[in-house]
Amino acid sequence: MAEMAVLGMREVFISGPITSGDADRFVQFAESHKLEAARIVLDSPGGSLLEGIKLGRAIREKRFFTSVGAFDDQGTSSNAICASACAYAFAGGVSRFLDRSSGRLGIHQFERSGGLSQSEAQLISAIVVSYLRDMGVDAKAxxxxxATSASGIRWLTPSEAQELGLVNNGVQPTSAEVRIVRLHPYLRLNQDKSSGTIRALFTCGKGTLLLQAGIVTDPEQSALFGDARWQKRSYLEIDGRETAVVNGPAGAKPEDSAVWLFRVLDSKQAADLLKASELGVWIDGFGAVRAGGSMDLKPVRSEIADYFKQCLSSYVRR
Structure with a gap:
């Protein structure tokens, strides 16, 4: 690792070939600078494959973000590259950023000077595929x-990298789980984004479906968005269509690091959610400003359908 620098205790720039011991040096660097949240900006032609994977796991353990760029980038584009072993370090980011102004991200076959035996190649292949799966990257990568020779590089476009899951631009897949509080099960949906988190909690109440929808940021932001002097109205959006609108400051309440909208859903709203691709949670402020975000429902449709069916089987059909 030729150079490591930190800017404003928020961005860490790593450049040069990835060599043995870099992952340990990175951990020591992060701990000595007391980094709790950082974006790791990579500019490397590659190097040791297994060290790149080890570095990626260290980045993931720290819950850091990754992107491709250089410390001296200027203007709207970058000449930085993150290729070969660097791409695996890049995959370690919880949020992984790449666009047309970023540097380039490239992959190719792994190799070792002197060659590899068949058993060695199989072992390394298994390590790589397992690592990609753990990082949430499609094994198609x-x-x-x-399929790309070790002497060449397959440069991925931002859209290709996103399709493979190498890039998510700060958006994590929506998760779903059923939890139990005081013997009552509820469905918890959660989608993390670099700008914040959207959360939805569905509970049953005597044949009624209750939704607690939250904008999770930090205490300062939630206090601002939930301030009665700022709120004009709050509402949900189901595939971009407004519903459950409450005018005035009574529709959203701040609590610690979140602002919550409490709504009782009718049968039409429940049925619409079963077919929806997106759920939005919004608060309009005075002026042309609104706070909130949207959640992708496509990955969790089956969990929503199962919970709704059990809760409201009298009028909601799968």
Whole structure:
């Protein structure tokens, strides 16, 4: 690792080939600078594959973000590259950013000076595929890399990298789980984004579906968004269509690091949610400003349908 620098205790720039011991040096660097949240900006032609994976796991353990760029980038584009082993370090970011103004992200076959035996190649392949799966990356990325000679580089466009899951631009897949409080089950949906988190809690109440929808940021932001002097109205959006609108400051309440909208859903709203691709949670302020965000429902449709069916089987059909 030729150079490591930190800017404003928020961005860490790593450049140069990835060599043995870099992951440990990175951890020491992060701990000595007391980094609790950071974006790791990479500019490397590659190097040791296994060290790149180790570095990626260290980045993921710290819950840091990654992007491709250089410390001296200027203007609207970057000449930085993150190739070969660097791409695996990049995959360690919880949020992984790449766009047309970023540097380039490239993959290819792994190799070792002197060659690899068949058993060695199989072992390393298994390590790489397992790592990609753990990082939430499609194993197809390994197939594409394997089809590219070790002497060449397959440069991925931002859209290709996003399709493979190598890039998420700060948006995590929506998760769903049923939890139990005081013997009552509820469905918890959660989607993390670099700008904040959208959360939805569905509970049953005597044949009624209750929704507690939250904008999770930090105590300062939630206090601002939930301030009665700022709120004009609050509402949900189901596939972009407004519903459950409450005018005035009574529709959203701040609590610690979140602002919550409490709504009782009718049968039409429940049925619409079963078919929806997106749920938005919004608060309009005075002026042309609104706070909130949207949640992707496509990955959790089956969990929503199962919970709704059990809760409201009298009028909601799968």
């Amino acid at each position: 390994f197939v594409i890399a394997s």
